[in-house]
Amino acid sequence: MTFVLTNISHQFGQTRALASASLSVEPGELVCLFGPSGCGKTTLLKIAAGLEPLQQGSVELDGSLLARPGQETPPEKRPVGLVFQDYVLFPHMTVEKNVAFGLKGQPKPMQRAADYLKSLGIGGLARRYPHELSGGQQQRVALARALARQPMALLLDEPFASIDVTLRRRLREDLRRTLKEQNAAVVMVTHDPEEALAIGDRIAMMRKGEIIEIASPENLFFNPQTLEGASIFPGSQHLPGVIANGVFRSALGETETALGEGPAHAVLRPDALRARQSETGLFEIGDVRFAGPHWLARLKKDGADMFLTVSFDACPPSGGRAEVQIDWSQTPIFSM
Numbered sequence: 001m002t003f004v005l006t007n008i009s010h011q012f013g014q015t016r017a018l019a020s021a022s023l024s025v026e027p028g029e030l031v032c033l034f035g036p037s038g039c040g041k042t043t044l045l046k047i048a049a050g051l052e053p054l055q056q057g058s059v060e061l062d063g064s065l066l067a068r069p070g071q072e073t074p075p076e077k078r079p080v081g082l083v084f085q086d087y088v089l090f091p092h093m094t095v096e097k098n099v100a101f102g103l104k105g106q107p108k109p110m111q112r113a114a115d116y117l118k119s120l121g122i123g124g125l126a127r128r129y130p131h132e133l134s135g136g137q138q139q140r141v142a143l144a145r146a147l148a149r150q151p152m153a154l155l156l157d158e159p160f161a162s163i164d165v166t167l168r169r170r171l172r173e174d175l176r177r178t179l180k181e182q183n184a185a186v187v188m189v190t191h192d193p194e195e196a197l198a199i200g201d202r203i204a205m206m207r208k209g210e211i212i213e214i215a216s217p218e219n220l221f222f223n224p225q226t227l228e229g230a231s232i233f234p235g236s237q238h239l240p241g242v243i244a245n246g247v248f249r250s251a252l253g254e255t256e257t258a259l260g261e262g263p264a265h266a267v268l269r270p271d272a273l274r275a276r277q278s279e280t281g282l283f284e285i286g287d288v289r290f291a292g293p294h295w296l297a298r299l300k301k302d303g304a305d306m307f308l309t310v311s312f313d314a315c316p317p318s319g320g321r322a323e324v325q326i327d328w329s330q331t332p333i334f335s336m
């Protein structure tokens with residue numbers, strides 16, 4: 001039941017929304033689409049769902065063609081579940097009837113609807129109508145409705161966008177478990193790097209309509225192929241520099257590299273940065289804040305317009321001085 005999107009390109013007038021984007025998702029696999037606003041995430045999902053006509057490329061599920069230009073299976077005939085931000089619930093039906101709607105002809109639809117509502121923590125809302133729910137509750141009903149149909153593939157566009165952080169963390173763990181049990185191929189759009197890392201088996205990094213890298217979180221960490229992929233981890237900072245004669249040189253020091261000559265960026269991860277207070281340090285300590293269990297300080301380098309946020313074990317004095325060391329073996333570098 002592999003879900004395959006091949007060479008999908010799309011234009012909205014003069015705007016190129018997608019440029020030959022390809023993605024293959026295995027049964028039981030959850031792939032997150034991640035990238036900046038406007039890079040084409042929602043458009044790719046809508047084309048996969050059949051909500052946007054396909055202009056170029058193809059969509060297949062389990063070896064069957066769902067779409068190619070001029071030949072499309074309508075969205076309601078695809079064995080694909082959808083949770084889109086603007087994919088509204090039926091306003092005249094109660095929550096439980098909304099969820100049971102897709103289960104007609106199957107045994108005990110109301111019981112199954114109740115089970116899914118309960119598993120998403122909204123069992124008590126079964127008799128309410130959509131207009132009596134908050135945005136986050138409506139999102140969970142839409143998720144329950146999609147899950148209850150046990151689709152072969154599921155497309156989710158920021159399904160937790162209106163849900164508070166604590167509940168969102170719990171729901172995404174529950175969702176991941178449920179989807180694994182159902183063995184569905186899942187594509188989920190998210191803006192949130194923490195969410196992509198927490199829920200995605202692989203993360204598809206998008207830039208200007210292209211999928212520039214698809215990799216598991218551990219491969220993005222240990223062997224990133226793009227600046228964006230390396231930078232998805234919390235606390236990552238870019239250090240500009242220049243490569244000449246096999247050496248990357250920056251305001252924070254230098255290291256050998258096999259990359260070609262020219263401007264480059266190193267991606268500094270928190271674990272690769274060591275800072276300590278020192279009267280003779282090159283950095284001035286600026287704003288300091290507690291980030292449990294560490295202290296985070298913003299450092300400014302004398303003589304260079306350069307800032308770094310670095311963690312300290314104890315609260316460093318604002319206005320004092322610090323020195324910083326980089327573990328270059330944990331610091332990926334990319335030519336620009």
Ligand SMILES: Nc1ncnc2c1ncn2[C@@H]1O[C@H](COP(=O)(O)OP(=O)(O)OP(=O)(O)O)[C@@H](O)[C@H]1O
Nearest residue numbers: 012015016017036037038039040041042043044191
């Ligand atoms: N219906 C439309 N008509 C014209 N342009 C559109 C339409 N839908 C999207 N676009 C444009 O296509 C590009 C991709 O949009 P898309 O919504 O896919 O991006 P996104 O990555 O999902 O963004 P966001 O994270 O902000 O939701 C953007 O430049 C957007 O302005």
